[in-house]
Amino acid sequence: MKRHVTLCCLMLLVTLSALSQELNSDSQELYREKYRPQYHYTPAHRWIGDPCGLIKFNGKYLAYCWGAAESTDLVHWKELNNHAITQMPKGIAAFTGSVVIDRRNTAGYGENTPIAAFTSFDEVSKKQSQSIAFSLDQGATFQYYDLNPVLDIWSTEFRDPTVIWDEQNQRWVMVVAKALEKKVAFYHSPDLKQWTWMSDFGPMGDQERSWECPDLFQICVDGNPELKKWVLVVSVNWAREQYFVGDFDGEKFIPDQPNAAPLYLDEGLDYYASRVFQNFDNKPDKI
Numbered sequence: 001m002k003r004h005v006t007l008c009c010l011m012l013l014v015t016l017s018a019l020s021q022e023l024n025s026d027s028q029e030l031y032r033e034k035y036r037p038q039y040h041y042t043p044a045h046r047w048i049g050d051p052c053g054l055i056k057f058n059g060k061y062l063a064y065c066w067g068a069a070e071s072t073d074l075v076h077w078k079e080l081n082n083h084a085i086t087q088m089p090k091g092i093a094a095f096t097g098s099v100v101i102d103r104r105n106t107a108g109y110g111e112n113t114p115i116a117a118f119t120s121f122d123e124v125s126k127k128q129s130q131s132i133a134f135s136l137d138q139g140a141t142f143q144y145y146d147l148n149p150v151l152d153i154w155s156t157e158f159r160d161p162t163v164i165w166d167e168q169n170q171r172w173v174m175v176v177a178k179a180l181e182k183k184v185a186f187y188h189s190p191d192l193k194q195w196t197w198m199s200d201f202g203p204m205g206d207q208e209r210s211w212e213c214p215d216l217f218q219i220c221v222d223g224n225p226e227l228k229k230w231v232l233v234v235s236v237n238w239a240r241e242q243y244f245v246g247d248f249d250g251e252k253f254i255p256d257q258p259n260a261a262p263l264y265l266d267e268g269l270d271y272y273a274s275r276v277f278q279n280f281d282n283k284p285d286k287i
Contacts, residue, residue: 041077043067050160050213050273053099053116055139057280062139064116066094080140085116085133087144095119095128096160096213096273099139101280106172106191107134114139115192117174119159120149126156130176132192151176151187151195160213163192164278169250175232179210184234186252199252201232205244206262209237213273216248229256233265235273241265 030036030044041063042048053064061071067082085094097118105111114135119128129149133142151161157179166173166188174187174195182203187195202211213235221227230248232255235241242262246255265271 041069043069043079043082046082050096051275052094052097052118054275054277055099055101055114055280056277057101057114057139059281061277062099062114064099066118068140084140085118085142085144089144091123093121093123094131095121097130098162098275100163100165100172100192100278102192103280107132107193108191109134109136114142115163116142117150117161117163117192119161127152127154128156128158129153130158130161130174130195145193147193150189150193157181157210160273162215162275164216166250173216173250175214175216177211177214177234179212179237182207182211184211184214184232184253188251201244201253202234204255204258205234206236206240206242206264209239211235212237213275215275216253217276218248233274238270238272240267241271241274 036042048065050065051063052066053062055062059072061074063069064084066084068080068084069077070080071077088094095118097116099114099116102109102113102115103111105113107113107115116133116135118131118133120131121128130151131148132145132150134145135142151174155178159177159179161174161176163172163174172189172192174189176185176187178185178200184201186198186201188198189195211234215233216230218228218230221229229245230253232244232246232253233241234243242264244253244255244263246253265274
């Protein structure tokens, strides 16, 4: 039977942007600038990086690029701040990551606490490791965890974690890029603080440049809720996004066609670093 996995949905997530801005009286003139996008979300000032957490929580869509914005309809957006992670140590920068809702209080900050997982970049050593921060104000801001990093392999090319809840095994799963090795590593954790390696995926598909910003999610095949496949999305550095369709058994990703030509989400230049929205208003956690 021929199977089609429709991926256009993916990308409401779409890179760096999310639709038009909700304005207050002070910013209306700013958003009338000649070259200011009117459909895609932009912050009031400064540049915007990769999407670092796209979630639906308590009836609102929240988008992070380590600033924060919220929307009730994905069309009108309100910028909450441009520095969502507080108490960052001097010399440490927050790179790409993701946000989850800790419904079960696994991390110890209370039920339904938003937790951010992100790459910490040491500006002196250039080391990249994975850190977390927790929110006590429904996701508007996050406090840096004082025992960071939570995952460190002493690498300068280890970045961009996406975290999801594994309902079957009742634990967290992180997918994170080993960029120059062209691999995606899979880890599990009971509490978002202690991480155990499970497997690596790759090299496979497009290996022309370093791999970044992996995303992992499950979708229905041809709209059939009884037939689902897992999709692993990998950005090929500053160029394009490839994806793999297969199965995830809780420890490793197994592609359906390991020797097939690369599959790309979009042929346009700079379609890159996308994320899906995780819907935490559903139970169990799902996209």
